[in-house]
Amino acid sequence: MTCTAPAAIPNGYFVGAKVTYAVNDIIQYVCDNHYVMSGSPSVICDTTGVWLPASGGSMPECSISYFSNVWFILLITLVGFITIIVIIVILIVCYKYGCKCQTDKEG
Structure with a gap:
């Protein structure tokens, strides 16, 4: 069983691109500058051909870290x-x- 290419995420990208992905292949997602990761940064190709969070939890997402910086600066x-x-x-x-x-x- 193989997995299709992992999904792209807004404001981020994955490392470890290959032509084909086998069961138990793991890829890492990275967020662009000024964005922070929520969810699992790693996903694994499971036996059904679906990408799942490697450490459990939710799929990776990148959200802007601007607001936390603004509150810190204001403080x-x-x-x-x-x-x-x-x-x-x-x-x-x-x-x-x-x-x-x-x-x-x-x-």
Whole structure:
């Protein structure tokens, strides 16, 4: 028994292209840049001539990783902004009370 060529997946490709695929042949899927794999990255040609996920689970899919990067960037920006505000407040308080302490000592 043989399998037909594995299906192409959007935003990804498979490694190990051959003319024919025998039972138990395994191919690996890889996602394009900026995409992440979900499901099994490997598929195996089973005894019925069908490609199945090699490690169980679902067939491979590539989805964009843009949203996870956006949330990370927003989080870092927010933390940086809050840090700057805290530093400014501390500097203002230190300057205000630091000047009073020096004035009190002089007077």
